[in-house]
Amino acid sequence: MSGLVIKLGPHERVLINGAVIENGDRRSRLAIMTPNAHILRLRDAIHPEEVNTPVRRVCYIAQLVLSGDVAPAEAHGQLLRGIEQLSQVLTDPDSRLQLSLASKSVLEDQHYQALKHLRSLLPREERLMALGPQ
Secondary structure, three states, X not given: OOOEEEEEOOOOEEEEOOEEEEOOOOOEEEEEXXXXXXXXXXXXXXXXXXXXXXXXHHHHHHHHHHHOOOOHHHHHHHHXXXXXXXXXXXXXXXXXXXXXXXXXXXXXXXXXXXXXXXXXXXXXXXXXXXXXXX
16 A cells, blocks of 8 residues: 555644544544655644744645645755754754655655654753753
8 A cells, every 4th residue: 555644643634635533432544546646644744833943834834745735846845944943953863854755755745644754853852941941
């Protein structure tokens, strides 16, 4: 089976090409076979008022592509610039790996994977923000 596979928990919602789809009472698995479909798991969605940190800003741009609100070509430069800026601050090996994978995903028009790699940086950013200026 090729394409994107999404596993949904009971009553979990996903946005597919502008339509919100809610899962039933049991866990399920969807195979999205249409290339370039706009897909966003709503539990992963960042709301506009939550876009208040550098990593969240870059995640939000990727999310806008996935929701179909921004064309991939329009977001491409913003995503790569944002990832580059993050790489200047997040210099530990794991962060650099995630940023490299996110950049590669953007270049391959794999925005779901790019968002996945970028979201993995959110806990690290939260810890750094809690420490405050050093």
